[in-house]
Amino acid sequence: MRLLEEDFLYHQVADRLESMIENGVLKSGDKLLSVRTLCREQGVSHSTAFKAYAALESKGLVEARAKSGYYVRFLPKSAAPRFAADPEPNRQWSVEEMISEVYEKMSESGVMQFSLAAPDISLLPSAKLNKCLLEALRRSPSSCLLYADASGSENLRRQVARLSFKWGGKPGSDEVVITNGCMEALSICLQAVTRPGDTVAIESPTYFGIFNLLKSLHLHALEIPVDPETGIDLDYLKTAVQNGRIAACLFIPNFNNPVGSVMPDAAKKELVGLLADAGIPLVEDDIYGEMYFGKTRPRSCKSFDRQGMVLYCSSFSKALAPGYRVGWCLPGKFLSRVRQLKLTHSLSTATPTQEALSLFCETGRFDLHLRHLRKALHTQCLRYSQAIATFFPEGTRLSRPQGGYVLWIELPRKVNALDVYRRARRQQIAIAPGQLFSLSDQFAHCIRIGFGAPYTSAIEMGLKRLGNLVM
Amino acid sequence: MRLLEEDFLYHQVADRLESMIENGVLKSGDKLLSVRTLCREQGVSHSTAFKAYAALESKGLVEARAKSGYYVRFLPKSAAPRFAADPEPNRQWSVEEMISEVYEKMSESGVMQFSLAAPDISLLPSAKLNKCLLEALRRSPSSCLLYADASGSENLRRQVARLSFKWGGKPGSDEVVITNGCMEALSICLQAVTRPGDTVAIESPTYFGIFNLLKSLHLHALEIPVDPETGIDLDYLKTAVQNGRIAACLFIPNFNNPVGSVMPDAAKKELVGLLADAGIPLVEDDIYGEMYFGKTRPRSCKSFDRQGMVLYCSSFSKALAPGYRVGWCLPGKFLSRVRQLKLTHSLSTATPTQEALSLFCETGRFDLHLRHLRKALHTQCLRYSQAIATFFPEGTRLSRPQGGYVLWIELPRKVNALDVYRRARRQQIAIAPGQLFSLSDQFAHCIRIGFGAPYTSAIEMGLKRLGNLVM
Numbered sequence: 036m037r038l039l040e041e042d043f044l045y046h047q048v049a050d051r052l053e054s055m056i057e058n059g060v061l062k063s064g065d066k067l068l069s070v071r072t073l074c075r076e077q078g079v080s081h082s083t084a085f086k087a088y089a090a091l092e093s094k095g096l097v098e099a100r101a102k103s104g105y106y107v108r109f110l111p112k113s114a115a116p117r118f119a120a121d122p123e124p125n126r127q128w129s130v131e132e133m134i135s136e137v138y139e140k141m142s143e144s145g146v147m148q149f150s151l152a153a154p155d156i157s158l159l160p161s162a163k164l165n166k167c168l169l170e171a172l173r174r175s176p177s178s179c180l181l182y183a184d185a186s187g188s189e190n191l192r193r194q195v196a197r198l199s200f201k202w203g204g205k206p207g208s209d210e211v212v213i214t215n216g217c218m219e220a221l222s223i224c225l226q227a228v229t230r231p232g233d234t235v236a237i238e239s240p241t242y243f244g245i246f247n248l249l250k251s252l253h254l255h256a257l258e259i260p261v262d263p264e265t266g267i268d269l270d271y272l273k274t275a276v277q278n279g280r281i282a283a284c285l286f287i288p289n290f291n292n293p294v295g296s297v298m299p300d301a302a303k304k305e306l307v308g309l310l311a312d313a314g315i316p317l318v319e320d321d322i323y324g325e326m327y328f329g330k331t332r333p334r335s336c337k338s339f340d341r342q343g344m345v346l347y348c349s350s351f352s353k354a355l356a357p358g359y360r361v362g363w364c365l366p367g368k369f370l371s372r373v374r375q376l377k378l379t380h381s382l383s384t385a386t387p388t389q390e391a392l393s394l395f396c397e398t399g400r401f402d403l404h405l406r407h408l409r410k411a412l413h414t415q416c417l418r419y420s421q422a423i424a425t426f427f428p429e430g431t432r433l434s435r436p437q438g439g440y441v442l443w444i445e446l447p448r449k450v451n452a453l454d455v456y457r458r459a460r461r462q463q464i465a466i467a468p469g470q471l472f473s474l475s476d477q478f479a480h481c482i483r484i485g486f487g488a489p490y491t492s493a494i495e496m497g498l499k500r501l502g503n504l505v506m
Numbered sequence: 507m508r509l510l511e512e513d514f515l516y517h518q519v520a521d522r523l524e525s526m527i528e529n530g531v532l533k534s535g536d537k538l539l540s541v542r543t544l545c546r547e548q549g550v551s552h553s554t555a556f557k558a559y560a561a562l563e564s565k566g567l568v569e570a571r572a573k574s575g576y577y578v579r580f581l582p583k584s585a586a587p588r589f590a591a592d593p594e595p596n597r598q599w600s601v602e603e604m605i606s607e608v609y610e611k612m613s614e615s616g617v618m619q620f621s622l623a624a625p626d627i628s629l630l631p632s633a634k635l636n637k638c639l640l641e642a643l644r645r646s647p648s649s650c651l652l653y654a655d656a657s658g659s660e661n662l663r664r665q666v667a668r669l670s671f672k673w674g675g676k677p678g679s680d681e682v683v684i685t686n687g688c689m690e691a692l693s694i695c696l697q698a699v700t701r702p703g704d705t706v707a708i709e710s711p712t713y714f715g716i717f718n719l720l721k722s723l724h725l726h727a728l729e730i731p732v733d734p735e736t737g738i739d740l741d742y743l744k745t746a747v748q749n750g751r752i753a754a755c756l757f758i759p760n761f762n763n764p765v766g767s768v769m770p771d772a773a774k775k776e777l778v779g780l781l782a783d784a785g786i787p788l789v790e791d792d793i794y795g796e797m798y799f800g801k802t803r804p805r806s807c808k809s810f811d812r813q814g815m816v817l818y819c820s821s822f823s824k825a826l827a828p829g830y831r832v833g834w835c836l837p838g839k840f841l842s843r844v845r846q847l848k849l850t851h852s853l854s855t856a857t858p859t860q861e862a863l864s865l866f867c868e869t870g871r872f873d874l875h876l877r878h879l880r881k882a883l884h885t886q887c888l889r890y891s892q893a894i895a896t897f898f899p900e901g902t903r904l905s906r907p908q909g910g911y912v913l914w915i916e917l918p919r920k921v922n923a924l925d926v927y928r929r930a931r932r933q934q935i936a937i938a939p940g941q942l943f944s945l946s947d948q949f950a951h952c953i954r955i956g957f958g959a960p961y962t963s964a965i966e967m968g969l970k971r972l973g974n975l976v977m
Contacts, residue, residue: 051676058678060667068671072873076672078802131846138656138849153653161649168858169640178632181829182624185609196531200539201547205522207529215686215831215852222851231702231724247850253702331549358652358857360686375602378609379718380693381686385856386829387639402543 041083048077048087056096056107067097067105131250133453133471134243143465147497148488150465152242152292152440153357155488158411160404164356164395171390179387185378187213187363188389194396195363202324203338204347206365212373213363213384217322217350220364222248223376224346225285227369228316229254233282236275238267240443240472240481242292242320245285256474257281263434263443266291266298269305276313283316289333290323293472293483294443295436297333307339314344316369321349322362325405327438328413343368351392353440354405359388411489412440418490419498426502442484446505452482458504464497512554519548519558527567527578538568538576602721604924604942605714614936618968619959621936623713623763623911624828626959629882631875635827635866642861650858656849658684658834659860665867666834673795674809675818677836683844684834684855688793688821691835693719694847695817696756698840699787700725704753707746709738711914711943711952713763713791716756727945728752734905734914737762737769740776747784754787760804761794764943764954765914766907768804778810785815787840792820793833796876798909799884814839822863824911825876830859882960883911889961890969897973913955917976923953929975935968 055061068076073084088105091097097105137150172178186192192208199206214220229235231253237245239258249256257275260268266288275281288298288306298306310317319336327333337347346369350362361384366373377383395401419442423433427444434443446452452468459466469481484501488494526532539547544555559576562568568576608621643649657663663679670677685691700706702724708716710729720727728746731739737759746752759769759777769777781788790807798804808818817840821833832855837844848854866872890913894904898915905914917923923939930937940952955972959965 051671051674054676055667055671058667060664060677060679066870075801076803135846135849156648156652159651161651164651165643165649168643172636172639177627177829178636179829180630180632180635180827181627183829193531193533196526196529200522200526203522205525206531208531215856218850219852226722244850244853247846251697251847251850330546332547356651358648358650358654358854360852360854360856375606375718376722378606379689379715379722381690381831381852382715383829383831385686385831385859387859388856399537 041080041086044079045083045086045090048073048079048083049090052087052091053094053096056091056110061107063107063109065107066103067107069104131247133468134247137243137465137467137471145463147464147493149484149497149501150467151485151487152483153353153485153487154408154440157489158408158487159355160400163400164391167394167398167400168387168391171387171394175386175390179390181386183213183383183386183389185383186374187211187384188386188393190393190397191361191389192363194393198396198401199365201332202321202335204335204365210365210367210370211363212366212370212377213361213389214350214377215362215381215384216352216360217320217348217362218244218248219377219381220348220350220362221245221285221318221320222252223373223380224318224348224364224366224369225249225252225254225283226376227366227372228283228318228346230282234280236272236281236284236286238286238291239475240293240469240478242287243467243471246474258473258475261291261294261296263294263296265302266296267302267306269302269309272306273309276309276315281313281315283318284310285318285320286336287320287323288336289321290326290436290439292323292439293441293467295434295439295441297437298336300334303334303336304339307336307345311340311342311344316344316346318346318348321347322353323439324349325354326409326412326440328409328416329437333438337365337367340367346373354408355395355401356388356392359392360385361388361392412438412486415486415488415490416442419484419486419494422490422495422498423484423502426499428502428506431505440485440487442486444482444484446480446482448480450480450505452479455482455501455505459501462500462504464501466501512551512557515550516554516557516561519544519550519554520561523558523562524565524567527562527581532578534578534580536578537574538578540575602718604939605718608714608936608938608942616934618935618964620955620968620972621938622956622958623954624824624956624958625879625911628960629879629958630826631871634871634875635862638865638869638871639858639862642858642865646857646861650861652857654684654854654857654860656854657845658682658855659857659864661864661868662832662860663834665864669867669872670836672803673792673806675806675836681836681838681841682834683837683841683848684832684860685821685848686833686852686855687823687831688791688819688833689715689719690848690852691819691821691833692716692756692789692791693723694844694851695789695819695835695837695840696720696723696725696754697847698837698843699754699789699817701753705751707743707752707755707757709757709762710946711764711940711949713758714938714942717945729944729946732762732765732767734765734767736773737767738773738777740773740780743777744780747780747786752784752786754789755781756789756791757807758791758794759807760792761797761907761910763794763910764912764938766905766910766912768908769807771805774805774807775810778807778816782811782813782815787815787817789817789819792818793824794910795820796825797880797883797911799880799887800908804909808836808838811838817844825879826866826872827859827863830863831856832859832863883909883957886957886959886961887913890955890957890965893961893966893969894955894973897970899973899977902976911956911958913957915953915955917951917953919951921951921976923950926953926972926976930972933971933975935972937972
């Protein structure tokens with residue numbers, strides 16, 4: 036009986052280790068647990084542990100090294116090549132699937148990334164941010180290991196409040212909630228002002244992540260047309276408001292993603308008044324607001340908000356540190372509800388990254404960096420635009436954004452953007468097809484091109500090949 | 507006309523700066539924007555900017571320093587003392603409000619924190635983790651500034667897969683999704699397997715954060731009784747399953763918070779089988795699994811899962827780095843849905859903290875640290891228990907946890923834990939009253955005491971005062 040049990044145990048341990056070697060969790064040269072530790076932690080006898088390792092050794096998977104222990108051996112990879120082409124070229128994709136695919140390809144090396152609305156690493160002040168991170172660890176009595184407040188670090192909330200001066204605000208630091216990037220800010224703000232089944236007005240076209248967000252919160256989207264220059268069609272919105280279907284709005288009034296429109300101040304003021312009168316909260320995504328090419332920063336809707344009905348959201352992801360995942364919101368009268376949701380869904384935001392960004396702002400480096408970044412982006416925007424005008428077929432129309440990271444290209448009506456996307460992928464070029472930016476089919480001939488990467492001859496070649504593809 | 511507009515503008519700028527000085531966003535000694543920058547970024551004329559600063563100067567709020575610019579002056583604080591006592595002693599609190607209050611008091615200095623289920627900073631290897639963070643920045647070509655994969659860093663997912671060996675698993679790294687702590691893991695796993703209006707079975711008593719989570723996702727809670735030794739009452743659960751009301755379960759099978767129970771292996775196996783037969787997914791919170799005092803780590807329910815119906819969740823928050831906010835889940839057959847939800851709600855988890863933790867595990871430091879931590883916690887548990895047995899009144903019953911961070915104390919029936927909580931607060935002692943751990947009133951005479959802080963004479967005094975308070 037005792038023997039049988041031991042037999043079962045050693046097979047079980049050996050089997051699990053073998054799986055982990057096969058699926059690459061344990062790699063050549065990795066040290067296995069010592070026999071002593073294995074016995075103690077898995078509650079098996081010495082002989083069971085030895086038998087398990089011996090079984091793996093006899094299969095040639097591990098080797099014993101004198102006075103050191105057991106190691107995973109060098110194993111030649113079974114080099115089954117991955118099939119790179121699209122396995123189901125004729126299948127109808129859902130927007131959700133396409134978005135996942137775009138994100139999956141995001142960090143693929145060797146691919147020319149025109150699909151992102153984000154800065155190239157060469158535009159980011161990595162050495163100076165590293166210094167701030169080290170300094171933050173040094174200054175914190177607990178090395179940033181303990182929880183920050185659920186609303187965020189007091190230091191960072193003060194810096195975010197200071198940044199608000201730029202868009203016309205004057206909030207106190209206790210009105211700020213720090214989040215895991217702008218996506219979490221949008222998610223909890225939307226949850227604070229809606230219930231499942233509600234309808235939310237969004238721009239058309241708009242950032243594709245918003246469709247996933249609404250769907251996962253069981254909300255319906257009502258698309259409001261956007262003018263490429265002046266943003267939201269206020270007359271259209273007014274009618275929708277009068278029809279009484281809208282529970283909340285989620286708009287990107289500054290440098291709308293993807294068309295780049297900016298609502299004029301008067302339109303922002305009218306929008307805020309219209310929604311306040313109807314008792315409809317506005318979630319304002321201002322993530323591109325600081326990336327303006329003109330002389331002055333566009334104001335936010337929040338700066339016209341007298342009744343606390345605007346929930347302002349932004350982040351450091353576009354301007355400074357995408358991988359830090361630090362954003363924020365100023366939820367107006369919904370502050371306590373938003374705080375509660377932040378606490379409920381992720382407790383608090385990581386402490387080291389918050390403190391590093393706070394130092395970066397405090398020293399004035401952020402302002403300086405933004406000035407450089409804006410200049411670089413403006414130049415890149417112009418050069419990309421010129422190349423597209425040169426290489427793309429007649430009948431192509433191009434947006435003229437005054438800020439942000441993206442160009443919106445209307446191709447001749449007969450072109451299907453999804454076909455362009457697939458053909459480009461085969462040439463190692465990634466773009467965002469128009470189908471991603473609306474639930475309707477009206478942008479099926481459009482594509483979005485990000486100009487976050489500095490303009491080089493390789494980029495020029497990429498745009499040229501893309502232009503040829505479209506023809 | 508021109509003059510009137512300028513008048514309006516300078517008042518507006520001065521007013522916003524004055525607010526920011528008054529609410530502490532701008533502090534004594536802070537430098538204001540240069541006049542040039544103010545003009546450029548806010549689009550105002552030189553004379554407007556000067557007038558705004560002059561107005562602030564004449565109010566004594568800012569001062570000009572020669573060749574340097576404008577600075578906020580030293581302002582004597584209006585020292586209105588904060589009223590510390592409970593402003594509404596007789597009001598009925600909601601569980602939600604109590605939880606918010608417990609978290610708000612979490613980082614208050616000068617308060618003896620028995621309310622947390624978390625390690626004291628002195629138990630954490632901060633210097634070694636700092637080193638790993640620096641090394642991670644050094645190794646990353648982009649200084650960890652770029653987005654990690656939505657599912658998490660490949661390095662860290664491999665380390666998490668390796669850790670799974672300890673609880674009886676053998677997952678590949680592509681089965682892991684990295685999250686912003688265990689709370690986000692629980693949140694997205696629950697969202698993946700439920701719809702608003704569904705009923706979720708939870709333990710009674712259970713961790714209070716779970717009530718907030720269910721409420722915010724519009725889910726109903728069905729409380730299943732827990733035995734202080736063996737966990738979930740399986741007969742009770744069986745009946746509930748047969749009644750067909752349960753859409754999912756969310757349990758803490760190892761070292762349940764707050765009672766410390768551990769389900770025996772046979773019970774775990776039975777639970778997994780029972781739920782699989784009924785087609786009910788199990789979200790398993792194993793956040794305390796590594797903090798065992800006995801010889802071997804308790805297995806997880808996930809290790810008995812043959813059908814991918816268990817969504818395993820855990821994190822580094824209890825063992826290593828609460829403030830890093832890095833957790834994970836293994837969502838079984840719900841992997842692609844959970845990945846999608848992670849992408850939708852927060853895009854990805856912060857890169858620097860993920861890479862630092864990955865290095866910490868890779869070098870074997872995590873195993874070593876866990877061994878020290880377990881010993882320390884076991885000792886603390888015994889000494890706290892002894893003190894409570896000594897200082898608390900007759901009729902007090904105390905849990906005997908074999909792992910984790912907390913003791914569960916049943917006081918004589920006539921005692922109201924909320925009263926104890928309030929009286930303790932006045933003496934700068936924080937505890938978690940039993941009312942937090944159930945929607946029913948059945949634990950109103952219980953309190954939870956965390957033993958995460960090393961036992962000192964100050965702790966002993968605190969427990970003694972607490973014992974006196976209860977009498």
